[in-house]
Amino acid sequence: MPRNITARVMSDKSISLALNRIAREIIDKNNGIGEVVIIGIRTRGAILAERLKKLLDEICNAQVPFGIIDITLYRDDIQVKLDQPLVQKTEILFDIVDKVVVLVDDVLYTGRTVRAALDALIDFGRPRAIQLAILVDRGHRELPIRADFAGKEIQTSKSERVEVHLKEFDGKDEVILDRSGRGGV
Amino acid sequence: MSLKIRHLLGLEGVSADDIRLILDTAVSFKEVLARKIPKVPTLRGTTVVNLFYEPSTRTRLSFELAEKRLSADTVNFSTSGSSVVKGESLKDTVWNIEAMKIDIIVIRHSASGAPHYLATCCRSTVINAGDGSHEHPTQGLLDMFTMREKYGRLEGLKVVIVGDIKHSRVARSNIWGLLTMGAEVAVCGPPTLLPVEIEKFGVRVYDDLDEALRGADIVNILRLQKERQKAGLLPSLREYSHYYGITRARLDLLNDNFTIMHPGPMNRGIEISSEVAEGPYSVILPQVTNGVAVRMAVLYLLSGGKGKVDEE
Numbered sequence: 315m316p317r318n319i320t321a322r323v324m325s326d327k328s329i330s331l332a333l334n335r336i337a338r339e340i341i342d343k344n345n346g347i348g349e350v351v352i353i354g355i356r357t358r359g360a361i362l363a364e365r366l367k368k369l370l371d372e373i374c375n376a377q378v379p380f381g382i383i384d385i386t387l388y389r390d391d392i393q394v395k396l397d398q399p400l401v402q403k404t405e406i407l408f409d410i411v412d413k414v415v416v417l418v419d420d421v422l423y424t425g426r427t428v429r430a431a432l433d434a435l436i437d438f439g440r441p442r443a444i445q446l447a448i449l450v451d452r453g454h455r456e457l458p459i460r461a462d463f464a465g466k467e468i469q470t471s472k473s474e475r476v477e478v479h480l481k482e483f484d485g486k487d488e489v490i491l492d493r494s495g496r497g498g499v
Numbered sequence: 500m501s502l503k504i505r506h507l508l509g510l511e512g513v514s515a516d517d518i519r520l521i522l523d524t525a526v527s528f529k530e531v532l533a534r535k536i537p538k539v540p541t542l543r544g545t546t547v548v549n550l551f552y553e554p555s556t557r558t559r560l561s562f563e564l565a566e567k568r569l570s571a572d573t574v575n576f577s578t579s580g581s582s583v584v585k586g587e588s589l590k591d592t593v594w595n596i597e598a599m600k601i602d603i604i605v606i607r608h609s610a611s612g613a614p615h616y617l618a619t620c621c622r623s624t625v626i627n628a629g630d631g632s633h634e635h636p637t638q639g640l641l642d643m644f645t646m647r648e649k650y651g652r653l654e655g656l657k658v659v660i661v662g663d664i665k666h667s668r669v670a671r672s673n674i675w676g677l678l679t680m681g682a683e684v685a686v687c688g689p690p691t692l693l694p695v696e697i698e699k700f701g702v703r704v705y706d707d708l709d710e711a712l713r714g715a716d717i718v719n720i721l722r723l724q725k726e727r728q729k730a731g732l733l734p735s736l737r738e739y740s741h742y743y744g745i746t747r748a749r750l751d752l753l754n755d756n757f758t759i760m761h762p763g764p765m766n767r768g769i770e771i772s773s774e775v776a777e778g779p780y781s782v783i784l785p786q787v788t789n790g791v792a793v794r795m796a797v798l799y800l801l802s803g804g805k806g807k808v809d810e811e
C-alpha cells in the first residue's frame with residue numbers, strides 16, 4: 315500500500331494553540347510566574363522559548379527573564395561526529411539560583427540533548443527546579459527524561475524524521491513527519 | 500562545520516574559511532570564560548601534552564588554562580630535568596610520550612619546522628606554540644581576534660608591525676593570517692632586522708617609522724631581544740628606542756580610533772613607552788585574555804570529527 319512520504323502533523327494554528335496551552339500549564343503548575351525563567355535550547359527551542367515568554371508576559375502582565383543555551387560543548391558525541399556542530403553563544407544574563415527554570419526545546423527524542431542542557435544549566439547555578447517544555451514528543455527515549463509540558467505526542471518509528479519548521483527560521487510554522495527513512499530528529 | 504586542517508602548524512596556507520571558523524568559535528568560548536564556572540566538559544578524556552623546549556610563561560599558561568577550561572587532561576614537559584638533557588631525540592621523546600596514549604601535542608621549539616617534522620612522524624594532533632623564528636599561529640589568531648573584536652572586521656584594516664621582523668615568529672603568523680583575511684600589512688624596522696625579500700610576502704616595507712605609522716589603524720609592536728645588540732645587529736638600545744620606539748608623540752600620525760598591540764613580554768622604554776603601553780588605546784591585556792578563548796577554539800576544533808558514530 316503506497317503511503318505518503320511526508321505528513322503534516324501540526325499546522326501553524328495547532329502550534330499556536332499548543333504554545334498557549336503550555337503557557338497556561340506553566341502558570342498553573344507554578345501558581346503564577348513569580349520565580350519562573352524561560353531558557354530555550356538553540357536553535358528552534360530558543361525561538362519557541364521566546365514565544366512562550368511573550369505569551370506569559372501578556373497573560374501575567376510581567377517580564378519573564380528569557381535566555382538561550384547552546385549545548386554543543388556538553389554533547390556526548392563531540393569526538394565521534396564527523397561534522398562538528400558550530401559552537402554558539404549561550405545568553406543567560408540573569409541568575410538562575412533558586413529560580414524555576416522552564417527549559418524549552420522543539421522535539422524530545424532520545425533525551426540526550428536535554429541531558430546536555432541540564433548539565434550546562436547546573437554549571438550556571440542551582441535552580442530550585444527545572445521543568446521541561448517540548449513542542450513534539452516523539453518517544454524512543456534513551457535516558458530517564460520526560461517532559462512536564464508537551465504540545466503533542468506522536469508515535470514514530472526510529473527510521474522516521476520529525477521536522478519542526480518555525481517562521482523566524484524556516485519561513486513558516488509546521489511540524490512534518492518524514493517517512494522517507496532518513497531517521498534523526 | 501569542520502576545519503580543513505588536521506594540525507595547526509602555521510597560518511601560511513590556512514584558508515580564510517578555517518581562520519573565520521576559529522575566530523567565530525572563539526567568540527563563544529570567550530562567553531564561557533565569563534561564566535561563574537568558566538569550564539565545560541567538552542574534551543573530557545582527551546589528553547594534551549605541552550611540550551616546551553623553550554622557556555615560555557604566557558603561552559604555556561594560556562594553553563594550559565585553555566585545556567583545563569575544556570576539561571582535558573594535561574601533562575607538562577619542559578626540557579630541564581627531562582631525558583632531553585640526556586640526549587634523547589625529539590622523535591624518540593614523542594614516540595615514548597605517545598606510547599602512553601595521548602591525543603594532542605602542543606609544542607614550542609627553538610628549531611623552525613620542528614612541529615612540521617613531528618606531524619609527519621606521530622599519530623597525535625600537533626599544535627605549534629612557536630617554532631624558532633618561523634611561526635606562532637595561535638598568537639597570530641589571537642591578534643586577529645582582538646582586532647576583529649574592536650573593529651568588527653579584518654578586511655581593509657591597515658596594520659603596521661614594528662621591530663625585529665627577521666627573528667619574529669609573531670610577525671610571520673600575523674602577516675600570513677592578516678593577508679589571507681584581506682588586511683593591509685606593513686612592516687617597519689632597522690634594515691638589519693628585516694628579512695631579505697620580505698616584500699615578496701605582499702607587505703609594504705618601511706625603515707622610517709613615522710612614514711610607516713601615517714594613516715595606520717593598528718600598530719603591533721614586537722619585543723626587541725636584547726641579544727640582537729650583542730650579535731652586532733644594533734648599534735645601541737638607545738638608538739633603537741630613538742628610531743623605532745613607540746612614544747606618545749608618534750601616535751598622532753595614526754588614524755582616529757587606532758590600536759596598540761604587543762605580544763609580550765614588553766621592554767618598557769625600549770620598543771614601547773610606558774605611557775603608550777597603558778593608554779586607553781592599548782589592547783595588550785585583552786590580547787592575553789583572548790588568547791585563552793582562541794586556544795580553546797583551536798583545541799576544540801582540532802579534536803572533533805574522528806567519526807565513529809554519525810547521528811544521534
